[in-house]
Amino acid sequence: DTGVSQDPRHKITKRGQNVTFRCDPISEHNRLYWYRQTLGQGPEFLTYFQNEAQLEKSRLLSDRFSAERPKGSFSTLEIQRTEQGDSAMYLCASSKRGKASTDTQYFGPGTRLTVL
C-alpha cells in the first residue's frame, strides 16, 4: 500500500467548466476527509465520509461542490461552474478507527486546481 493517492495532481481549467477529482484512501480506512488549502493558509475542512455516508459538510462547500464515496472506497469531489476563487490545493485524507482517541489522518499529495 503506497498511501493515499489523488488524481489528477494538477488541473488547469477555464472559468465555468466542471472538474472532478479522485481520491483513493488507504485500504480498509473507513474515514475519508476532503480539505482545501489556499496560498498562505493551512488546510480547511470541506467534508467527511464514514464508509459511504457523507456525514458533514463545511459551509465552505457551496452548492457547486459535490462529493461522493459510492462504495465506501474511493471518493470523488466535483466542482461545477468553476470560479477563479476555487483555485487551490485540494487534499484528501483517510483514517481508520483505532485505539487512540483520535485517529491519525494520512494525507494524499493533493490536486492543484488553477482556474483561468
Next chain:
Amino acid sequence: AQRVTQPEKLLSVFKGAPVELKCNYSYSGSPELFWYVQYSRQRLQLLLRHISRESIKGFTADLNKGETSFHLKKPFAQEEDSAMYYCALSATMNFGNEKLTFGTGTRLTIIP
C-alpha cells in the same frame, strides 16, 4: 468554534540552536492537538500528537491548557528540520468526525 493560531509565518534558526514553533488554540471543550510537517515536495504528514507524549525526530510538544498552547520544541536544530510546520486541533464531532482545524503554518529554515 475552534481556532488555531501560529504567530510566526517564517522562522530562521542556526544549525545546533534551539527551536521553538509557537501554537495557540481556542476551543471550549477538550481538544486533541497535533503537529503536522510538510517537507519540500512531500505530502503533509503527522509529526506528533499531544496524547502520545512522544519525542519524534527530537521534537517535543507539551499541551498547556492554562495558556491554551502547544508549542513545538527541539533543543538542537538540524538542517533536515527545514520544512513547513502546521499545528492542528481535533474536536470530535458527531458520528466520529475528527476533522482537523489547522493553523496557517510556520516555515522553518535551518541556517547551516
